[in-house]
Amino acid sequence: MSKKTLQPPRGTRDFYPEDLRLREWLFSHFRAVARRFAFEEVDAPVVEHAELFMRKAGEEIVDQLYHFELHGRHLALRPEMTPSVARMVMARAGALRFPLRWFTLTQNWRYERMTRGRKREHYQWNLDIYGEPGVSAEAELIAALLQLLDAVGLAPDDVKVRINSRALLEEALRHGVLRERPDVFEPLCVVIDKLDKIGPDKVTEMLVDPEGGVGLDAADAAQVVEMLKARSLEEAAAHAPEGSPALAELRRLFGLLEAYGVADRVLFDASVVRGLAYYTGVVFEAFDTGGTLRAICGGGRYDGLIETLGGPAIPAVGLGFGDVVILELLADKGLTPKLRRELDDVVYPFGENERPAAIAVTDRLRREGRAVELILGSPKLKRVMADSDRSGARQVWLLGPDEVGRGVAKVRDLGSGEEREEPLPG
């Protein structure tokens, strides 16, 4: 077998016990916060029909789809959960009670160039609310992501949530540079999303490029980039039409976030538009205030998605929160938890004659719910004691011929070093 075959494919991960413990620790927080916010978990296949993920706005996520023909079908590894969840909502739209709160915790794939520690798979926690058109839904999602950050040990100042509204941008552009080109709004957002990565000059260039799907003239492109500089609702109001509904909505959202007690952890930022085509309203992203990492999580409103799948109009808002960036941030801050193997008892028969008695002890302890390692084979006592110490066991049950003859086991507490005798079962 080739050496390559003995590695996980490039960009994917093996999870050894210590890696899995860290993953499960993070997942348990994701699940606990979802439960507190009354979200119900759902899941869909890892492999879907590729068409479900195809969109025309030039998104990276579509370009990077892991897709292939198999048995005459065009299939894809899901790059994100939102289309699958939308498909599930649509299939039972008549029977479900809205608004509904669903969450997923799944692995997704993107075939990315391998740069800067990016992977080709990651786990993502998704929260979606379907059926609520108002920003009280957005407020719930933002409150949930902040509770997750608290739960994993970050301080309120470590991360801020930047909020904008595509509807606000669209209103402004529809009265301005896109008056005659409303169809290019989606690809325009996909380009603007690259601002942090490639800078304003390159974004302007891409907005002008006739091949790039937008094709503004230079003055219009410069005006769009200028608008993205607004960092307060007051500055944004300068570009908004009179009585802007999107502006009123944003004001209402910030008001609700004050009631959650998180006003100092959120801010307006006109440059946040997100890189997915389907967002239609409020969008948001959380960033480390140190400014060294990519977005920790993000989301927004996508009221039109189910309609584009051919279903009814159902308003929706969602949040996606990956496992990679948050774990990088925790590591940078020295907050990665030290998680030991969970082991209560080690049971050690000195020889095969004592094994039946050791099995009886082990079985009784396990039926009490304890985590018990029964020593297999015939290692030396010294080795058993060293391994037990290392693995974090609480106590070791020693069953030698003398003890078993007397119907007892010697029990050594690895914390205190004390020994006692316990009667054998039966």
Place this chain on the structure above:
Amino acid sequence: MSKKTLQPPRGTRDFYPEDLRLREWLFSHFRAVARRFAFEEVDAPVVEHAELFMRKAGEEIVDQLYHFELHGRHLALRPEMTPSVARMVMARAGALRFPLRWFTLTQNWRYERMTRGRKREHYQWNLDIYGEPGVSAEAELIAALLQLLDAVGLAPDDVKVRINSRALLEEALRHGVLRERPDVFEPLCVVIDKLDKIGPDKVTEMLVDPEGGVGLDAADAAQVVEMLKARSLEEAAAHAPEGSPALAELRRLFGLLEAYGVADRVLFDASVVRGLAYYTGVVFEAFDTGGTLRAICGGGRYDGLIETLGGPAIPAVGLGFGDVVILELLADKGLTPKLRRELDDVVYPFGENERPAAIAVTDRLRREGRAVELILGSPKLKRVMADSDRSGARQVWLLGPDEVGRGVAKVRDLGSGEEREEPLPG
């Protein structure tokens, strides 16, 4: 979008909240038993290099591989976890402490013909012990699977574990019909494994078929099939060579299982060989005693696998336990648990003026760890009460203008129907 695209691909499943609750209930038992038996969880990529799964013994699992070329690589969705776990053990063999106990709980894919309710993906709980050559390891796995059956509510008589040893069969054949053809033992086992499905005549035919990879003469094939009829160690001894080590091992295993108190739940069955090529020693399968379902789980010893990957000789024994058959059995017996949504409180602001107070109540309850649904939008009280009842909430917090004006909420207990007032936070 085509109608087909809006369904999960054929043979795969969506998990709606009620499906996911059942899956999580089963998974929580898998994890709890693994913990009690001191197994540590690991994971590997869903997509591996296809070569990792390729073997030459004509196994169904290899024929049914979901594989494809992508960006110049030959990749596959894993059909089973054992090769991935073996790869991980091999990569760190020098640093790991043996014997080690690892478990996985993962989704695997097989591109099967869609018959008799078979699916193309399933979840499987795998327990593996690496580094222990003796049957004390097999005994641990069999004890663990029986504890799982107990945990999900089955009675001891509902399921039996049938045990055999490929080593015993190999010893007998090496002194008999395979004296000059030891190389066909693996494909011979793959054929024998079909006995339950296709019957003895068809198995004999396949053993004889010169195209089938075994090519015995008719008398030899009949003799092999005859040997599979043994249902006790005494009957098996008739075919075993003098002083058979495999027979001694089996006797020892049954002795250990007596110490676990499960002697009446296990039996010898010479026809059990398992359909995977890599097993080398003890093999076992659990069946419902009603005899209506496929094997619930199975496993065995595969001491040679890491060597075939190019690594050192590390003895290994494993168990695979899928989610589909056990859930069918529980359903047949009326043991499927009724699992309701977990929801403690519903908080209902009568209007937008009361929303900030409702948010403060919600936030306090969630920080106490309670599962709380804050009502979004402006549904009618009647609708909120009906939905709260249906979703199993314990209490509803009602915040009308009068209550909020007096700094209280009215709290209705949905169990007792009683109402009380609670002061609002802050």
